[in-house]
Amino acid sequence: MSDVVATAWPGVVDWLYDHGRLAVQFFLVCAGFLTAGSLTRYESPTLSEALKMTWQRYMRLAIPLLAALSFTVLVSEWVRPGFAHASLSATPDWGQALAHMALLQHVLNLEALSAGIWYVAIDLQLYAMTLLSLVAVKAWPRAQTANPQLDGADARRWVLWLGLVCASLWWWNLDTDLDDWGVYFWGSYGLGLLAWEARRFIRSGGSEGQLRSWMVGALMVLVGGVAWWLEPRSRIALAWGVAALLMAVPEVWLWGRALGASRWRSALEWLSGVSYSVFLIHFGVSLAVSAFVTVHWPDALWANVLGVLACLLLSLLLGGLLSRWVEREPPTVWRWWLWVGAFKASVALALFMNPVA
Numbered sequence: 001m002s003d004v005v006a007t008a009w010p011g012v013v014d015w016l017y018d019h020g021r022l023a024v025q026f027f028l029v030c031a032g033f034l035t036a037g038s039l040t041r042y043e044s045p046t047l048s049e050a051l052k053m054t055w056q057r058y059m060r061l062a063i064p065l066l067a068a069l070s071f072t073v074l075v076s077e078w079v080r081p082g083f084a085h086a087s088l089s090a091t092p093d094w095g096q097a098l099a100h101m102a103l104l105q106h107v108l109n110l111e112a113l114s115a116g117i118w119y120v121a122i123d124l125q126l127y128a129m130t131l132l133s134l135v136a137v138k139a140w141p142r143a144q145t146a147n148p149q150l151d152g153a154d155a156r157r158w159v160l161w162l163g164l165v166c167a168s169l170w171w172w173n174l175d176t177d178l179d180d181w182g183v184y185f186w187g188s189y190g191l192g193l194l195a196w197e198a199r200r201f202i203r204s205g206g207s208e209g210q211l212r213s214w215m216v217g218a219l220m221v222l223v224g225g226v227a228w229w230l231e232p233r234s235r236i237a238l239a240w241g242v243a244a245l246l247m248a249v250p251e252v253w254l255w256g257r258a259l260g261a262s263r264w265r266s267a268l269e270w271l272s273g274v275s276y277s278v279f280l281i282h283f284g285v286s287l288a289v290s291a292f293v294t295v296h297w298p299d300a301l302w303a304n305v306l307g308v309l310a311c312l313l314l315s316l317l318l319g320g321l322l323s324r325w326v327e328r329e330p331p332t333v334w335r336w337w338l339w340v341g342a343f344k345a346s347v348a349l350a351l352f353m354n355p356v357a
Helices: 002-006 010-038 047-082 094-101 117-139 153-170 182-204 206-230 234-248 263-296 301-327 333-353
Strands: none
Touching (some): 002 301, 010 234, 047 094, 047 117, 117 153, 153 182, 153 206, 182 206, 182 234, 206 234
């Protein structure tokens, strides 16, 4: 549908195609910022605790993903006979299905069954890397210095995060062959972690907290400047800007208290709560609507514009239902097996409808 819409508004569609992916930098930086906040009570987890928390994170991500993939696989096979388009993935095989269950499809160089799953895998990798960094901080021998503040876990944690940010922005992020791995995106994610640390120093109060906050800010400027000097990248400049904003804005802005009890706040809270489910379900919805419009009004501008709007509204509706019935439920092992079974059943039905040669 966007191809037809582009005939009337090529500038808008081209801009979204070329620059819409920059939104990923907002996701990465904010994810790092919020992860740092959620892990403040786990400053020094053991390895077993880190592995347990990574598994819990996987289940929170995977259960709604498996539900959405079950829907997308069936939609793909339903529209396949009359909808030949490059966005339509091939009928999955069992190895491909297993890779999706483990979030390893891109690492194994397999075709994804839906759009955006790579980000779910990267999110899990980055979360696991953060937990392992905290385990490393616990094992890090304390330096014997005259200033006990420099011996603390706080200082060692942000020094380690800063080192990983430098390695990512100055090395790993320059190699696009690594874009299926979390290390490629750690620079943006780590800037969010450092922004939280800077705010934490400010909240600690006193001149020393202010000094340490300014120190982190100055180091972030230096790191970003070197990254730009090595290779100018708009995505990294945007990530740095978002991190600087998170570090500098008033506290009231971060938690929405400035909006009060308004309808805007209620709407934003609802959108925030269903955003992951909308992200997961939107591709299957888009396939179904696009196939319907293409069959009946392939070249009609009005129909394709309305189709795009219908995709947005239906994605919000079905994403809200997915969030309510699946994502918000406790992520237990039993429920994981339930949706693993549903996903396997959808793959089996897809293979029955269109056997893989």
